[in-house]
Amino acid sequence: MNVLVAKTANDAERIAYTLIKERISGKHDFVLGLATGSTPVGMYQMFKQDALDCSHVTSVNLDEYIGLSPEHPQSYNRFMKDRLFDEVPFKQSHLPQGDAPDPQAEAARYEDLVRKLGVDLQLLGIGENGHIAFNEPGTALDAKTHVTELTESTREANRRFFDRLEDVPTHAITMGLDTIMNAREIVLVATGERKAEAVQHMIESVPTVDWPATILQAHPGVTVVLDGAAASRCA
Ligand code: F6R
Numbered sequence: 001m002n003v004l005v006a007k008t009a010n011d012a013e014r015i016a017y018t019l020i021k022e023r024i025s026g027k028h029d030f031v032l033g034l035a036t037g038s039t040p041v042g043m044y045q046m047f048k049q050d051a052l053d054c055s056h057v058t059s060v061n062l063d064e065y066i067g068l069s070p071e072h073p074q075s076y077n078r079f080m081k082d083r084l085f086d087e088v089p090f091k092q093s094h095l096p097q098g099d100a101p102d103p104q105a106e107a108a109r110y111e112d113l114v115r116k117l118g119v120d121l122q123l124l125g126i127g128e129n130g131h132i133a134f135n136e137p138g139t140a141l142d143a144k145t146h147v148t149e150l151t152e153s154t155r156e157a158n159r160r161f162f163d164r165l166e167d168v169p170t171h172a173i174t175m176g177l178d179t180i181m182n183a184r185e186i187v188l189v190a191t192g193e194r195k196a197e198a199v200q201h202m203i204e205s206v207p208t209v210d211w212p213a214t215i216l217q218a219h220p221g222v223t224v225v226l227d228g229a230a231a232s233r234c235a
Contacts, residue, residue, distance in 0.1 A: 143176030
């Protein structure tokens, strides 16, 4: 694990963005794994400010809430359109379909798609409980794309995007830990004191299902970009 600690959150985002830009630029075809949540928003802003050419880039997102249509304002589909895709055209963009009639079949379809595409670089955030994508504590290390029940702490953490806690979906379709580990390269960004405990476990704990991000220690191409606050508990 290559761990970089920047002074501010903005510096961390700039470092991660620059790394992604370097990888994408000059390539013929590139498959980029994207995340939602607060962490990547500043980076997506940089894509837009730079008018980064992504016309040769196929994107695959990590996850989507079950029960929300792609047009729903809080769906990750909508999030990606609003924050990035409406201004930066990609060759193709894929997310799981949250309102698919058979979520298990949709998870299997998405797993197949991601495997066939082969992710060159996957961008990740991390949850306060150590989740990556929506692989909550206890998820099997060999999990493929699957339907998962969100923990109360994750629903609480994501409540800020919804009017009421009751509106936060209870389930999601998420790439599994094994799906993520299959990416050629991984860039995880974590900023803020709230992430410090999860970051400490990710870097320093023996790999355990209790802190799903610890699995990343076994990947040969991981760069972790932190700000000082997120790194504050690390030795
Ligand atoms: C989002 C995702 C999640 C988030 C994590 C951190 O697609 O898969 O794992 O990366 O919950 O969220 P933020 O960035 O909002 O703190």
